[in-house]
Amino acid sequence: MPAHIIDGNQIARAIRAELTQEIEQLKTEYQITPGLATVLVGENPASQSYVRMKNKACHEMGMYSEQHTLPATVSETELLALIAQLNQAKNIHGILVQLPLPKQIDEQKIIEAILPEKDADGFHPMNMGKLLIGLPGFRPCTPYGVQKMLTYSGYDPAGKHVVVVGRSNIVGKPIANLLLQKEKEANATVTVCHSRTANLPEIARQADILIAAIGQPEFITAEMVKDGAVVIDVGVNRVEDPSAPKGYRLVGDVKFDEVAPKCAAISPVPGGVGPMTITMLLHNTVQAARASIRG
Numbered sequence: 001m002p003a004h005i006i007d008g009n010q011i012a013r014a015i016r017a018e019l020t021q022e023i024e025q026l027k028t029e030y031q032i033t034p035g036l037a038t039v040l041v042g043e044n045p046a047s048q049s050y051v052r053m054k055n056k057a058c059h060e061m062g063m064y065s066e067q068h069t070l071p072a073t074v075s076e077t078e079l080l081a082l083i084a085q086l087n088q089a090k091n092i093h094g095i096l097v098q099l100p101l102p103k104q105i106d107e108q109k110i111i112e113a114i115l116p117e118k119d120a121d122g123f124h125p126m127n128m129g130k131l132l133i134g135l136p137g138f139r140p141c142t143p144y145g146v147q148k149m150l151t152y153s154g155y156d157p158a159g160k161h162v163v164v165v166g167r168s169n170i171v172g173k174p175i176a177n178l179l180l181q182k183e184k185e186a187n188a189t190v191t192v193c194h195s196r197t198a199n200l201p202e203i204a205r206q207a208d209i210l211i212a213a214i215g216q217p218e219f220i221t222a223e224m225v226k227d228g229a230v231v232i233d234v235g236v237n238r239v240e241d242p243s244a245p246k247g248y249r250l251v252g253d254v255k256f257d258e259v260a261p262k263c264a265a266i267s268p269v270p271g272g273v274g275p276m277t278i279t280m281l282l283h284n285t286v287q288a289a290r291a292s293i294r295g
């Protein structure tokens with residue numbers, strides 16, 4: 001039987017429909033329009049495109065958003081001053097600083113300068129700590145999106161062996177921690193692999209749910225995947241393609257054509273995790289707006 005293609009756009013639409021109702025309620029009952037501030041530093045084309053998509057999604061949802069664009073030469077002090085200003089702004093409930101930042105800026109310092117209650121990306125150590133010990137808080141958008149993709153498509157991770165390939169702070173580690181929690185939509189047995197893992201293919205082959213967050217084009221091949229596994233491809237890699245209009249095309253971390261026939265389900269790139277990431281950013285911003293009512 002052909003693999004079920006886990007359509008991130010479709011799931012994102014379902015979640016956005018639920019969010020639309022919540023946004024309407026915030027507007028009519030509390031006169032609050034959820035607001036997101038995006039901060040873009042420099043001219044990295046991928047970052048520009050991500051920030052553009054995030055602001056566009058806010059507008060489509062009837063949310064407020066404002067973009068702050070700073071030159072690549074901006075100093076850490078100037079960026080911190082902007083964050084301080086956004087922390088105080090009453091109409092801003094979520095702040096997103098697009099990563100990566102230029103070398104002269106300490107990313108961790110910037111993340112820690114964002115008020116945890118406006119940390120729509122969920123990267124602040126306070127929110128990461130809450131994730132680790134299972135307390136409510138903002139969950140990082142891409143990992144949260146992966147979790148929702150699984151549950152919305154009927155693949156409850158409970159009791160399953162999940163293998164996450166990649167251990168970054170923004171993707172691999174938080175995915176592993178989310179799915180490990182003793183709560184619904186989680187309860188998985190989790191193994192995390194990375195560049196120093198011995199016998200990675202053998203471990204990957206044990207996965208009921210294999211999550212690739214590596215940043216290496218088409219790294220996961222058919223021999224690394226068990227028959228009937230569910231595969232979520234987080235990777236977004238630009239590979240040169242002279243026949244493509246832009247001279248490149250996007251591929252994931254999974255060799256889709258050879259892996260898909262073995263799977264029960266697989267997420268494509270593009271159209272998989274990407275739309276989910278943006279949707280969970282909207283979700284976090286709406287939750288931040290709701291929490292602001294309680295002050």
Ligand SMILES: NC(=O)c1ccc[n+]([C@@H]2O[C@H](COP(=O)([O-])OP(=O)(O)OC[C@H]3O[C@@H](n4cnc5c(N)ncnc54)[C@H](OP(=O)(O)O)[C@@H]3O)[C@@H](O)[C@H]2O)c1
Nearest residue numbers: 142166167168171194195213214215234235236273274277
């Ligand atoms: N769709 C989305 O919304 C979204 C969002 C964020 C990221 N992404 C994509 O997801 C991918 C991962 O992003 P990231 O920020 O987590 O990347 P990252 O910070 O570069 O981390 C990559 C991880 O993969 C591991 N790795 C690299 N090469 C490996 C190899 N040959 N064998 C085993 N493990 C290997 C690294 O291991 P070590 O720790 O040992 O170095 C590291 O833990 C990228 O393609 C990125 O573009 C997509």
